[in-house]
Amino acid sequence: MRGLAAVPSYVVMQPTTLCNLDCAYCYLPFRAADRRMPVPVAEAVAASVNPWAAAGRFSVVWHGGEPLAAGREHLAALIAPFGPGVEHHVQTNATLIDDAWCAFFVEHGVRVSVSVDGPRERNGDRVTRGGGPAYDRILRGVAALRRHGLPFSALAVVGRPGPGLATELYDYFLDLGCDVLGVNIEETEGVNLRDNSHDARQVTAFWAELVAAWRREPRIHLREVEWSLRYAAAVLDGSADDLLPRRLDPIPTVGHDGSVTVLSPELAGFTDVRYGDFSSGNVLATPLVEILAHADRTPWVGEFLAGVEACRASCPYFGFCGGGHAANRYFEQGRFDGTQTAHCRNSKIHLLEGVLEHARDHQSPAS
Numbered sequence: 001m002r003g004l005a006a007v008p009s010y011v012v013m014q015p016t017t018l019c020n021l022d023c024a025y026c027y028l029p030f031r032a033a034d035r036r037m038p039v040p041v042a043e044a045v046a047a048s049v050n051p052w053a054a055a056g057r058f059s060v061v062w063h064g065g066e067p068l069a070a071g072r073e074h075l076a077a078l079i080a081p082f083g084p085g086v087e088h089h090v091q092t093n094a095t096l097i098d099d100a101w102c103a104f105f106v107e108h109g110v111r112v113s114v115s116v117d118g119p120r121e122r123n124g125d126r127v128t129r130g131g132g133p134a135y136d137r138i139l140r141g142v143a144a145l146r147r148h149g150l151p152f153s154a155l156a157v158v159g160r161p162g163p164g165l166a167t168e169l170y171d172y173f174l175d176l177g178c179d180v181l182g183v184n185i186e187e188t189e190g191v192n193l194r195d196n197s198h199d200a201r202q203v204t205a206f207w208a209e210l211v212a213a214w215r216r217e218p219r220i221h222l223r224e225v226e227w228s229l230r231y232a233a234a235v236l237d238g239s240a241d242d243l244l245p246r247r248l249d250p251i252p253t254v255g256h257d258g259s260v261t262v263l264s265p266e267l268a269g270f271t272d273v274r275y276g277d278f279s280s281g282n283v284l285a286t287p288l289v290e291i292l293a294h295a296d297r298t299p300w301v302g303e304f305l306a307g308v309e310a311c312r313a314s315c316p317y318f319g320f321c322g323g324g325h326a327a328n329r330y331f332e333q334g335r336f337d338g339t340q341t342a343h344c345r346n347s348k349i350h351l352l353e354g355v356l357e358h359a360r361d362h363q364s365p366a367s
């Protein structure tokens with residue numbers, strides 16, 4: 001795996017910077033402002049994306065702010081330039097979902113992923129702009145999805161991983177009715193400066209318990225556990241070297257104004273005296289396909305690729321991780337060419353160790 005691929009597997013789009021919630025751990029700098037993406041930005045992105053989608057599976061992920069805060073009419077106008085082969089996804093806090101939004105998802109073939117952190121008492125960080133709890137509103141949105149028979153994914157943020165929590169979480173999501181679950185340990189990035197270092201044994205025990213809960217009833221595609229098991233199986237059959245892509249997926253994020261930030265949506269909207277605004281170009285001036293062809297010349301991207309090589313040379317977990325996320329390095333270390341971060345310890349190293357701990361604890365006596 002060397003350098004960036006010229007064609008991504010998906011594009012992240014920011015239809016508005018606005019979010020109607022004000023979660024305590026949010027990384028977004030402009031979530032109180034409604035800066036909407038003009039339709040020409042979507043048209044410019046679609047001009048590159050439609051040929052990619054014609055050649056194979058391709059997704060557009062509408063991310064925010066809160067993407068539904070852009071309103072149905074505007075979101076429909078942004079979706080319109082994309083061809084029929086493009087799969088659309090929204091990452092939403094679900095608080096605005098009602099019957100009309102469900103009809104919209106059906107009409108436009110939009111797949112929904114809901115951000116919810118588990119049972120009510122685990123959602124203390126999810127608050128409205130007035131500071132009130134958002135949980136009941138989130139659940140109302142989920143109830144609308146279920147009423148309309150719409151399948152949905154869930155994404156949970158865990159602030160304090162440790163034993164005892166994972167089973168509760170997994171059982172909650174079984175009841176909630178999602179078919180895919182991602183679990184993120186809270187990250188220190190963007191405007192969220194909260195410390196994300198945790199005791200290694202606690203985090204490993206959290207992941208080990210999550211694997212055990214999932215194995216008891218594997219009805220949900222549990223993203224992190226499935227990644228780890230796929231890697232462990234590849235190590236055992238000698239094919240682990242084939243798991244990482246030959247080139248890094250650039251995962252372009254197109255900001256509301258058309259600026260393109262590769263690799264980490266979390267960097268979009270930030271500026272730094274050394275790195276400028278992190279963008280690799282703007283789709284209103286340059287086709288996305290051309291921006292991506294030259295994205296590895298963006299100064300910070302070159303520094304990040306040096307960091308990936310440092311990981312490759314030094315970290316036994318590289319084959320699983322592939323070198324981590326640019327935003328975590330930047331927000332934890334102030335630069336891109338470091339190696340281990342608290343994020344990669346929490347979400348890669350201790351995840352894999354948790355899966356192995358579970359496997360050791362459940363070895364059959366004959367083995």
Ligand code: SF4
Nearest residue numbers: 311315321323324344
């Ligand atoms: S686990 Fe951390 S140190 Fe290891 S390859 Fe990934 S980012 Fe680099």
